[in-house]
Amino acid sequence: MARLTRPHASASTSSTASKAPWGWALAGALAGLLLILLFQAPARWLTAALQQSSQGRLVFQEARGTVWSGSTKLTLTGGAGSQAAATLPGRVSWLIQPAPNGLQVKLQADCCMQQAWRLNLIPSWSGAQLVLADSVSQWPAQWLTGLGTPWNTVQIEGQLALTTQGLSLQWANGRMAMTGRLQLDADNISSRLSTLKPMGSYRVILQGGAEPVLQLETREGRLQLSGTGQWAGGRFRFDGVASAAPEHQDALSNLLNIIGRRDGARAIIKVG
Numbered sequence: 001m002a003r004l005t006r007p008h009a010s011a012s013t014s015s016t017a018s019k020a021p022w023g024w025a026l027a028g029a030l031a032g033l034l035l036i037l038l039f040q041a042p043a044r045w046l047t048a049a050l051q052q053s054s055q056g057r058l059v060f061q062e063a064r065g066t067v068w069s070g071s072t073k074l075t076l077t078g079g080a081g082s083q084a085a086a087t088l089p090g091r092v093s094w095l096i097q098p099a100p101n102g103l104q105v106k107l108q109a110d111c112c113m114q115q116a117w118r119l120n121l122i123p124s125w126s127g128a129q130l131v132l133a134d135s136v137s138q139w140p141a142q143w144l145t146g147l148g149t150p151w152n153t154v155q156i157e158g159q160l161a162l163t164t165q166g167l168s169l170q171w172a173n174g175r176m177a178m179t180g181r182l183q184l185d186a187d188n189i190s191s192r193l194s195t196l197k198p199m200g201s202y203r204v205i206l207q208g209g210a211e212p213v214l215q216l217e218t219r220e221g222r223l224q225l226s227g228t229g230q231w232a233g234g235r236f237r238f239d240g241v242a243s244a245a246p247e248h249q250d251a252l253s254n255l256l257n258i259i260g261r262r263d264g265a266r267a268i269i270k271v272g
Contacts, residue, residue, distance in 0.1 A: 043070030078148025085148030158189040158244035178208035193255040199223040241267035
């Protein structure tokens, strides 16, 4: 008896083979669309994520460009419910590029940097590390009024010089550690609460380590500030003193009342 054949099986195979190129073409088109979306994603996607992660303390306006290369205006606020806000003059721009061990970021503020900040973001299985190349930048002290109380009451004026050396932040297993040094020099500082202009110049040093330490000192001035703070067990504690010479106590009395708890001619500062 002759064996019967099934001609429809070969037709089905032929049909599947003819459809395969269309499947590959569709997959390629989707992959290309995904790459275009990835590399041309609008800058507002990045700024929206940063604004949300800062709980609204950083507000980005007029974002231009892409996630990888763009610019924006940057406003500092007191967060949800605060009416205080202060915007940096000019724009802040960024450039993000792949690096052998992660991402390289260049950050430039028109108002405040002669050279861009260079950062390396290095991911790992347990977290990530952010390394900032040594840098020097100048910032207007008035920008701090955007933080709300007590900064918008004090309304300091002057210049802030920020210097970093070997600064690195590491996140691992839900904890953050810092190495390196950050120094902030506040020069020729004045306030609307005092007729003394300027009141003085001050220095804040943040030194990394197992438990980072913060030191506040007066470089020169009629208002004397000093104090020490430390991060321990994930909490920050600071103890400081503000004082004025007898001949300047009347001119600085209102400011001392805002800075801390009055103790005669001094104001005691405690945080944490």
